[in-house]
Amino acid sequence: MPPAAPLIGAAVAAAGSFAAGAKLFGLGVTATALLKGAVTLALGFVSSALAPKPPRIDFSPAVRNEGRIQQIQQPLTARRIIYGERRVSGPLVYAGTEGNDNRFLHLIIALADHEIEEIGTIYFNDVPIHTDDLDSDGNVVSGDFDGSAQIRKVLGKADQLADPVVLESCPDWTTEHRLRGIAYVFVRLKYDRDVYPTAIPSISAIVKGKKLFDPRDGGTRWSANTALAVRDYLSNGQYGFGAVTAEIDDTLVQAAANVCDEVVQVTPRPATAASVDGSNNWIVLNEELLFLQTGDRVEVSSSGALPGGLAAATDYYVVVVKLEGEPTIRLASSYSSALANNTLPLTSAGSGTLTVTKTGEPRYAVGGAIEVDQNLNQSLEDLLSAMAGRLVHSSGIWKVRAGAYEAPSIALDESDLRGPIRVQTRQPRRERFNAVKGVYASPVNRYVPTDWPGVTNETYRLADGGEKLWRDLDLPFTTRPHSAQRLGKILLERHRQEITLSYPAKLTALPTEAGGTVAISNARLGWVDKPFEVVDWSLVVDDQGDGEESGPILGVDLELRETAPTVYDWANGEETGVDPAPNTLLPNPRRVAPPTGLVVASEQIKTATGDETYRASVSWTPALDLFVTDGGRYEVQWRQSADAEYRPSWFVDGEQTQAAINQLERGVTYDVRVRSVNALGVRSGWVTLFGFTVTSPAGATTQIDYGEFSTAVTQMLDYGEFSTPVTQNLDYGEFA
Incomplete structure (x- = not known):
């Protein structure tokens, strides 16, 4: 039996009764035991997605996800399970x-x-x-x-x-x-x-995680399907609930998995292609950071000819190759092919301007990590949150449902009542909200936890006196911003279906179950097959009273909340645009700009003893790097050209643009080089002036009179062992 629900197992074994436990929308399963007469029942369902959350000690999903891309240095730490695709360390x-x-x-x-x-x-x-x-x-x-x-x-x-x-x-x-x-x-x-x-x-990686069993075809493969991830966590005995196959309703798992794989239409989002590489079968997009994810649906169009192998007005599915730098994708013919990395060949580059337009995305895709020392219910809650999920444990069976409208499975009316119903038409003020926001982690933001675009409803806000009342919904396993918005809307709409019923039913309601849907008809309330979600289910024993017909009567108590198909509807016009995280405007400390325009001039000077010598003045144009010119410095070296090694360096402040080389000899050829060093000590490549000589002014000739330079002076950028020499002739006007 699952370790989290021993009371349920005991109750079913003892009494053979129904036992139900659930939480809705990403909230784990709990169970409590109630005793009524001689029958032992195990129940437990409070939808805390629709009520205030109690305080808890556990870190928020934002804090947990922030730590998962940081490298850990400690002798003991929890092992990790990865579902879907995520950046982790x-x-x-x-x-x-x-x-x-x-x-x-x-x-x-x-x-x-x-x-x-x-x-x-x-x-x-x-x-x-x-x-x-x-x-x-x-x-x-x-x-x-x-x-x-x-x-x-x-x-x-x-x-x-x-x-x-x-x-x-x-x-x-x-x-x-x-x-x-x-x-x-x-x-x-x-x-x-x-x-x-x-x-x-700090080292981290983008990882496609665990391979999941799929009861739809019996295969085990990598998948981003949230329902399959929930099933895996329920069935795993090492880090999950340890349920065996017979304890999981795989018919419901298959239905939930199909819901998760549905493609939801989104507002078209185009991007132009920078290039098409037929040898690698990929397309490079003109983006700083890729907004597409593996499995997104796209169409490809061109002002000229499409690349060979592609057709106009055809759905393709993205396989991400590079997220940033030069964002790169391949294309597959179906969603399942994209997940399996079975991509299409591109037999030619095509012509004209190529445009890739996102048109859809999977309804509920999972992407996140679980620490195995994390509370089981908390982990299950995190997983379920990615699909607005519902989970029930009934009669020893786990039943999983994804966030989608479910038509009523049974209809009840006045003839099914064994007592009066209690109706609540409005949530208490302290529990109401009309806007939802929260935190998620997306490749759009390099998987750094950030706010997803919140959702609000102006009609509800006005009904609440014009005040915007926020509810937080952190989504640690959701990676698409518009998926987060859809989940936020579902939570909001569920909450604003405010009519709740305490419904004492006869045993005719026995086929209902927590998490399912029933149709209620009641003439006094004006309801005809009004759909309600079963929030709680309880088999009870009522005392009939005195008389010949006295004695216990079995019944089913239902806690119901109104629902409607529109709770799960989504129009792409409801989306809020999301800008990718902008690149930093600060310079990369590993990329240091060198100085430019290196020149040398010399003069004849007298020593203290009256001898004559020469001094060269080296000058340059400052590096275009604030971390050099403000807090950095320049390193200067020189040598006789015949020498193998440069003489020891000396440094000048980054605000300076020149340095002096003393005691040079007439008629000797020299080399001088300069490089930038930023405030962190990172150095640029050398800028070198090869083969200059110094002479006395009287020794200059009219044929090559550069001042004090010889012929064939060149400048070279030196990138060390990885250099590709780039030469630049120095232009001295008419003697260039």
């Missing part, structure tokens, strides 16, 4: 160095306590390293960390072996260190003060 399970000079640092970060589908983009702090930035061995070969890092991705299979690259790099890592069933990344960092100027970066 994890505990540092290994750290070591390599080489006598400790030039290389090795880190292993555990991401999930199970096999996962894919580890995608890696983040060093907030800088992405995409899969195509890595070679076959995981070496970073492009971008900010080119040549300074190696990344190995291990997916956590039950039979996985120790990674051979880790074995080669870490002498104390053996073939026994397999980390079976744990998905992790191995990161090898090469020390470079310019690449890692402040500290070891």
